[in-house]
Amino acid sequence: WVEAADAREISAALIAGLDSGEGDGEEEYGAEDSHYMNLAPPYHCKNGPIESIEELLLVQGVTAELLYGTKEKPPLAPLLTIWGDDGKINLNTADVLLLQAMAEGLDQKIAEDMITFREDEANKEQLAAPEWYMATPSYPRDIVISPNLITSESHFFTINALAESNELQKIVS
Numbered sequence: 359w360v361e362a363a364d365a366r367e368i369s370a371a372l373i374a375g376l377d378s379g380e381g382d383g384e385e386e387y388g389a390e391d392s393h394y395m396n397l398a399p400p401y402h403c404k405n406g407p408i409e410s411i412e413e414l415l416l417v418q419g420v421t422a423e424l425l426y427g428t429k430e431k432p433p434l435a436p437l438l439t440i441w442g443d444d445g446k447i448n449l450n451t452a453d454v455l456l457l458q459a460m461a462e463g464l465d466q467k468i469a470e471d472m473i474t475f476r477e478d479e480a481n482k483e484q485l486a487a488p489e490w491y492m493a494t495p496s497y498p499r500d501i502v503i504s505p506n507l508i509t510s511e512s513h514f515f516t517i518n519a520l521a522e523s524n525e526l527q528k529i530v531s
Contacts, residue, residue, distance in 0.1 A: 368419035375404045375417050393418060411435050441514035448512045449503075450476055450485050460503045471496045486510055
């Protein structure tokens, strides 16, 4: 999606935007209040937790194209959440792109095989442990996902509801 240098800049700007604001000093890549106050229109750096995915558009370097995708590049927004406090990704619910991002060398085919494995009723008991991915038949044994990144449980869920009446539809998330 983005070049490594741009990703570092966005990450640093996001970290700077999440901090408490103490010191308010410029980091090597991250922007603080002085950057945002020089924009038109000016606004203050959040210096606190993100309350909606759309709020990321206020972070230096995050563009609508990056967040919502283009014809050529998939969106980042569906891979993000504002919920949770441990920073871990549930391997039992992660989609193909998110699985691919978990470790270098984890390609689309392996990620799709992981999803097939977890959807197989015969494997349900194994899914309680986050290391279940290693039991996927095609999974290369030399690729290890950091245990600090993964979990096999979630505490927050999204519910999508569709209501229909005659020809009217309403979708609520």
